[in-house]
Amino acid sequence: MRSGYMATDFFAMLTEDLARPIRDRLSQLDIDAEVSLAPPTRAGSGDLSFACHSLARFFRKAPQVIAEELATCFDSEPRVTQVETVSGFLNLYLDWTHVAPQILEWSRTDDGALGLSQTLKGRRILVEYSSPNTNKPLHLGHCRNIILGSTVARILKAAGGDVVRVNLVNDRGIHICKSMVAYQNFGHGATPDSSGLKSDHFIGHYYVLFDKAMNEEYLAYSQGLAEPMNKDDYFNSELSSLGSQTRKMLVDWEAGIPDVRELWSTMNAWCEAGFEETYQRMGVGFERVYHESQTYLLGKDLVAEGLDGGIFKYAANGAVVFDLETIGLNGEKAVLRADGTSVYVTQDIGTAVKRFEEYEFDQMVYVTGNEQDHHFRVLFGILESLKPNYAGKLKHLSYGMVELPDGKMKSREGTVVDADDLMDELQKAAADAGRSRWPHLTEEQLFTRAEAIAQGGLKYFLLKYAPVTTFVFDRERSISLEGETGAYCQYAYARATSMLRKLDNADVGVEPDYGVLSHEQAQAVLKAMLAFPTDVRTAALELKPSVLTKSTFELAKSFAAFYNHKDCRVIGAEPAAMAARAQLVRCARRMLGAGLELLGMVALEEM
């Protein structure tokens, strides 16, 4: 499918070509202005358009007059069939009979039509996503993170980047010790196997148990007290048995007490094995997985170095802090506690430096929720002070929360949507919806197909919103075929495949009449095809997969309108017309497949 030779953007070349005579004309007049042709925003204004208003100050003439003068640039241009000028706009009408076969040839043979380009060639880009805590299973919020990150990675790679997908497992700290303490107290030697639970759910069970036991303990303590301390203070006091056990666990862990380390590694391995199952189901992976337990010490070393270099200083109580005023923020940020233990940002410092040493990245993209915007401003400020050569290379891809129809997800209130459960549910719903439609499938085949629809729907739904947007997740909509959904795009691909299957190469060897592709519906498909490579590049440069979902949908939508139109039939049409349309179907299908692939979706041959 991929020749690996060329990766050109036909549309970019076309607009470049057509803009050239205008540029030449302007440079003859010694005018230095930007000229770019773009599809008009107003319908019925041609195929490409150029606004002459900004040239008025150079010409000292009205935009309309300028447009009329520039119109003559295209007198001998075969690709342009008509030029019109409307209130200062220069509108070009393409000769589709002439251009269509060129587009088809390009889209059939050129990797650029698949969205590949050399835009980021030579740039090593690390993308960090998922970044789970090993104390509970993944939820819907992680899904957005994982799907955003893995898709951004794929898009950056398509744009020519040398991409390394990395994960950072938060595998140490007080929250991890809570699950461990609960397991020690209530586990009775159970294992994921003995319990029949998926191994990360098994761990999550103990995290929940801890919380429950802690609440009971706190309730018993506070009963009858006039002024009980708050729960946090209680946890950190000697009065709390579970609190004391947990804090001791953390100290013992840092001290490397063998029993504690063993329990820790056993439980973490269970949790990570569970995550791995989920990653595989989602079709995502990593080239390199970092563990906080292995980088936080490096972070502490770097703090020591920075202290010597005057980047950090001691606070009155002995903590090591960074002055945020130096990066335009207020206050101070502790990078080491007074007792010398590390904080959240410490390990991020260590991890970043380790990564740079390993990969010498040109860019490091962190995918996390927008509640960490401040954290990353601080982290980047610290890193750039510590390592000036990192400046401009650190990027935070921040995304908004995922909400539910009945409000926000809150772990305290048990309204968190578990990732595995959700995927099961979507798969089952897709299977139920398709069961009567595909009576010839076995139940196993049905669920395989349903999985492709469920995963595709989930991914599309989580990607179609701009990262910054907070949105409401709608289960039913996510696997629907109506409207802008993943399944809609998959369906268009399946229909194209079905048509070609039925056509059975009947068009081979027939001289095509490309004139039929100037039909409105065919033109729309060709235009969607022209836009695709640019959209992939935009999605890469702006880290916005939503640009790609939109582009893929436009492809699917225009194609659906095309094959539904009575005047655009392929099979049964005049041979010459059939041959031209068949080519369009093949090319659109190829590009649609590329879009789905970039989105991490399965392109079904039938659905």
Next chain:
RNA sequence: GCGCCCGUAGCUCAGCUGGAUAGAGCGUCGGACUUCGAAUCCGCAGGUCGCAGGUUCGAAUCCUGCCGGGCGCGCCA
């Protein structure tokens, strides 16, 4: 209190490095199955782009001030 993000059609969202009559999906209503698969398709209706100023030939887009919502501002992660 300070910082960041958001406010566009009944709903969910694009558009925001300034350009023509502000778009899409859902929903509502009305159509299209004797022809490539009607889960697809076509059409109608629907908006003072939060409010008020300013810059500009031109503002949803840039600037300022308000109003409304979200997230942060830990020696938590």
